[in-house]
Amino acid sequence: MTGVCAGRIALVTGAAGGIGRASAVALAQAGARVMVADVAACDETVALIKNAGGEARALTVNVADEQAVARMVSATVEAFGGLDIAFNNAGVAGVFTKTHDYPADDWARVIAINLTGVWHCMKHELQHMLKAGGGSIINTASVAGLVGMGHAAAYSAAKAGVIGLTKNAAMEYARNNIRINAVCPGGVRTNMTESADHSLPGFLDRLAKLEPMGRVAAPEEIASAVVWLASDGASFMTGHALPVDGGYVAR
Template sequence: MTKNENGNYTGKVAFVTGAANGIGRATALAFAREGANVVVADVSEQGNQETVRLIEDLGGRVLAVKCDVTRTEDVTAALSKTIETFGRLDFAFNNAGVEQKKAATAELEEAEWDRIVNTDLRSVFLCLKHEIPLMLKQGGGAIVNTSSGAGVIGIKGGAAYTAAKHGVIGLTKAAALDYASQNIRINAVCPGYIDTSMMDRFTGGTPEGRQKVVSEEPIGRMGQPEEIANAVVWLCSDASSFVVGHALIIDGGQTVQ
């Protein structure tokens, strides 16, 4: 993607959760390439600092904030620091999430259910709750939430993750309707199998595990984080100004089957 291909991002501010690696880092870099100032939020300070270094290497302005998105005080502090540093919030990518330990529904521990739902769904609500008022004050903005292919189909052994990611889509649609008339567009992305550290954990990091995942992709490969990042940047741009409450599936055809 060439700089400013999607419109003028210069002087605009993007807030990205889960930015220490994977899709979050790729999206933070994509916003920076487009000319936006970027806030990278994650629990991993080391990963955050590496993302900062990569953005600074591009000549971008960036702020790193340590943020546990399941904690209201962390979310509000991160957003306050965003406004204190850059004076505004134009785009938010609510992306932080974790994978579930595989278990049949009746064997799923309550603590694991709570961990997944808190991190993958409740955190998106918390971010929306505190991002939206900041955007309303300045007259608008765009938000993208990370759901999953598991947000549109069932995943065997993944009841909590599937429920949470379905919930993200429902939350996105409801919030989109609440604020569309006030110039805030809210959408979601639904990635398929993307080649990230989370996917390494999911596959066990073995050639056999990776090949099993690839065999489920009609396109014959896993996706790259940058392919999701490009879609997020587009959904925040003027080029997608009539897209509201949409869950964009980016999965190589996996859920078409």
């Protein structure tokens, strides 16, 4: 396929659905060969990419497990012969409760997946990209890492941490031809927000009302920013935490 990512090899975590799936499909449509990884099955994502004429393979990973992440990166390099683009996107919502009530086990789980998981991915992707001479890493943060949300202590801490990890690494590798950015989505209709809507009826409506545009995003609206950050069109972008949020943080 031709496009702004033609000839590139991409790895996407959290690719079984939502923002990860839409981004894997968009990267493939832009010409990348894509390894889709998730703790859940990615068959549907692979089928979507293949049906659109792209190339994809899938593997199972728990990003909280560093050895599994190391194997994921090696398997991607072995399968496709390199790694140019990494979208570290896997994440969980955590429980919705105030800080004084937040359960310690859920805190540990959310930090392990949403923050330590991104660090695991970056660590092993960077080892390869340093040897290969370059690359582009995009991490999924959130508007919750930029502004206060409420009822999301572990999630907000993890997403603010992802922005810190992104900026720190951008400084470290700016002269190694490796760009590292984060996307900060506002409300997006995915399994994550639909499940929250199920347990807290009206959640998606309330999220839409908080958005200046009066609606939540489709995953594809985040994916197009990911493709741009991955591409040479963003060649002078590094260390950025880019809100893709319908104006949420501008309020």
